[in-house]
Amino acid sequence: MTIRECAERLQAEVVCGEEHVDRPVEAVCASDLLSDVLATDKHTFLLITGLCTPQVVRTAELMGSAGIVFVRGKYPPQEAIGMAKVHDIPLLCTRAEMFEACCLLANLGLEKHAE
């Protein structure tokens, strides 16, 4: 599974990191709680979240996340995009809600994680 395939399934806009969309996604972590994300054992995961702050990108960077999906049409602030560019993290935006996005990706055969 790659970021590109996830983006297509979610009909997501690639905000930045277009050059990294062929990166593999090994797991999905869906949460609005960064405390939870920081405690996951998953690696190279796609982070799905309704939060839209620079801290989300920082958390993804430190966790070695494959990319971030912002749900419900939220668009990340400039500062978050800048940070993502620096750390080569692709950012996606989808109109889908969290649950919907998870179902779409689960159907794609990804490991699901929602707490």
Place this chain on the structure above:
Amino acid sequence: MAETMSWDTSRLDRKDISIVSELMYQLKVREVMTRNVCTVTPAHTLRDVQHVMRDRRISGVPVVENNKLVGIVSLDDIIRALDTGEIGKSVDEKMTRKVCTVHDNVSVVKAIDEMEKSGFGRLPVLDARGRLVGILTHWDVVRKLLVMLQEVALQAEQRERDLHGTAVDGSPGAQGVALEFDIDKDDFENAGIASSTVKKQLQSRNVPAPIIRRIAVAMYEAEMNMIIHSLGGKMFVTIFPDRVLVKAIDRGPGIADVELAMKEGFSTASEKVREMGFGAGMGLSNIKRCADRFDIKSSLGTWTELTIEVDLAGTK
């Protein structure tokens, strides 16, 4: 001097820019600004200011009264005054009172943004208490970046040499590499910079990714705790050949019941912090889980000290 410098990244090569912008994100204004600020008082004349500008070769002078910044006089003001024959008038009459300033703890990226928005090439720098502590120009930023880029280049060269086995014995020395970070209360903007910097250091030493992640996460949780719960403090990181030692020491208010604070789910975080996705009461236990050795000491009303150690060859 280049007063209108553009940081438009699209015209430059991505790889070069990523180093520069990374440096700028991590750099705070106080590390770059010129500290010895030359100031005048409202009682001085524009003629005095003109002489100061000529002697010190500067194009703007802050006006200070009772330790407070009250205005600024620019080269434009002086030229205009020379034109209209008002050069003998007092600073008080002619200075610009609405001064665009920056705080010393914001990132250089933000300060440059501010410069571009306001159109001012020099910004007086204020500390948390509103005192004038420096002045920032594009030139300060460029100078610092050049020095840092040189360091990056030297480090890359060194790494290259180590890789090719030309180093004397390849060991980084028994006493290790020491890093120090200031962590300010409520400074969400810079949250995670200490962790990110250490992560990069470890990556350049080819430490396995899962071990780096444990160190980065433990540090980030400790950083967030200091930003959210403490009055501010410092992080001391020592990278030894076989382990990383992190000491996070803050100035209080301390923790009343450490055992309770360690319990998963216990949190005193505010609603605002929860909205940001923190405050689940999981941080301390996560730090403990990530660390090979962990210790927390606290004295109510005075300080909290975390000791985190992670072995670089760990299998945890």
